[in-house]
Amino acid sequence: MRKLYFLLPGTKGKFGGGGLWAELNTYNLAKQFSEAEVVTYRQRESEHLFLADLLPECQPESAIFVIGWGFDVPKLIPQLQGQNIIYHAHSAGYGFSLPPQIPIITVSRNTMGYWGQQATNNLIYYLPNQIGDEFRHLDRQRSIDILVQTRKSSEYLLDSLIPALQSRYRVEIINSYVEDLAGLFNRSKIYLYDSAEYWAVNGVTEGFGLPPLEALACGCEVFSSVNHGLSDFLDPGFNCHKIAGYSLEYDLQRIASVLERSPSPSDRLSESLLAEYRSENLITRLKVILAEINSFFDYLPQYSDNLPKMTQKRLNKLKIKRIYSKIKQKIKI
Template sequence: MADLIRLGSPTPRPLRFLLPGTTTRFRGGGLLVELQTARLTAQLRPTKVVTYRQREPDHPFLDDLLRTEPAPGEVLWIVSWGFDVPRLLRRLRGRPVAYHAHSSGYGFDLPPGIPVLAVSRNTLGYWGDRSPRSPLALVPNALEPMWLERGARPGHGAVAAPGTRRPIDVLVQRRKSSAYVLHQLVPALRARGLRVEVQSGWVEDLVDLFNSATVVLYDSADYWRGRGVSEGFGLPPLEALACGCVVFSSLNHALADTLDPGVLGHQIGAGSLEADLERIAAALADPEAWCADPQALAVLLEGCSERALLERWSAALAAIDGHWDRLAAGAPPLQAPATWRLRWGQRLERGLRLLSRHVPGGTG
């Protein structure tokens, strides 16, 4: 990141984070992350949240800004909302824009020169393959301070004191949970007399809820496979780790970025129901032996702190400003060859090699 900063110091552009709306109609992980990111970047440069589907009294509306914003190149627009991205990029053509990429797999391609701010290595790799000539940066989601300040981290009471027990043995959040967890594993755990809580609906204090649980189960693989897109980051297991919980999780998509099995967490659905029951029972009997490795967890949590993410955003935004300044000065954006062209070119090359082997005087 430091290398990006040394390349120059272009004039920082104010930021405009585009969201369809900010009310409960749009509530979800993507909305919360974008609002948190806008709050973070406001410490670096002027930042506004802009809505484009519904008008809200506290935020400007995209249609109005496109008519009233001064020069098209004076602000940097941040788009993020999945299937809306291609349409928004068309509307913002000719203006500096970057794609804050969470889930991958939506199927669209980016126009040449559009930078990507990926929240996970999984998503970074997806766009590194699909858009290899675009400026790419890794800016993971940040854990809000409440998780690091109140979470029971290693060295800060990560597990309950000997002889004490957290009130919830096993915590499951219903949303995104697989049918296997809800209809097979949870009943089997309860049949063993374990205190299992399946949380659904709104919770006022999630930190307190996670701090009340010994084991947290998170299995989103079926949820995302059914939707055809990826787990963009996977905050719940990270939040549970910050609270000193033993985490059993699926390892799909971005979850594999952080959950090193046996070091930071444990795989759920590891071959058989009996295997899960045995391992969860062992974790409840000796949570300290099953908790995340303290050193590995400390590194992970530090990397997801808002302080660390501010540094990443500062460097990435400086690089993107420089990129758009060069394009505005006339530098053409690099373009990757179309996939069909690469495949046909490679087939032609193989065909010519085979042909040369059967032609007199050929070099095969």
């Protein structure tokens, strides 16, 4: 197995956030059964290798570079010319294409579907993000009625729904990093999440959406949007409630109904549903995926890609061919 180099712009300061933590989690999973190292390429950090220093001595026979920072991918691929590359795809919609020699590992089935259409000749795999073992139902007293984090929240949620709820319930609004998020979820009855507007403004998709799943794992009732990667695991009516349902008044009525009824064991998300996102399953999947990709990179130097590409020119040709075929059929009739 070739050594894995996980490329990150940096691991501190402005680079902190969900995407960084998810990538580092995957690195830590890979490190449990193969040789792996973090490499930065924008910010030099004493505890990590720097890409510009590493590349001159790196040979494709012994290395695989894992890239995942969407906006940087088009710049990184030319820098890594001649090397083996995996694209770890979180969000979709950045607008770039990938050559067929770059396998894609997607964090959600939503993102897999996107690349399944956009990169028809690439190897594509599914490896969801990890839920930490600390995100579990602890049967604690829940002193917070409603919890919301301001980041990624819609104007409707912050300016309309939350003010209407604050006059009736104990509402906790989080606008900074939380050290013990699992503990906070275990003290909360309802968690609100509404990210569709945020991602529409930014022009890319919700790659996974860990917070609602983590909240569910801790026994919260979740009211959430179901855009993009969230649709992988959120199932309104069964394990969550769709937020922004028709009107503010209807949202208030449904939230009140949840708070008024007593929770029961049947309300809790089954651990069997969460097993897909726990480390044991992810390590098993990642072993299979990396073994296949490593084998593909052994094969790669011997052959060139010869499958037809889904270019606009070819699609136009196929459309004309289809129209011509239909006309011929009508003439025969």
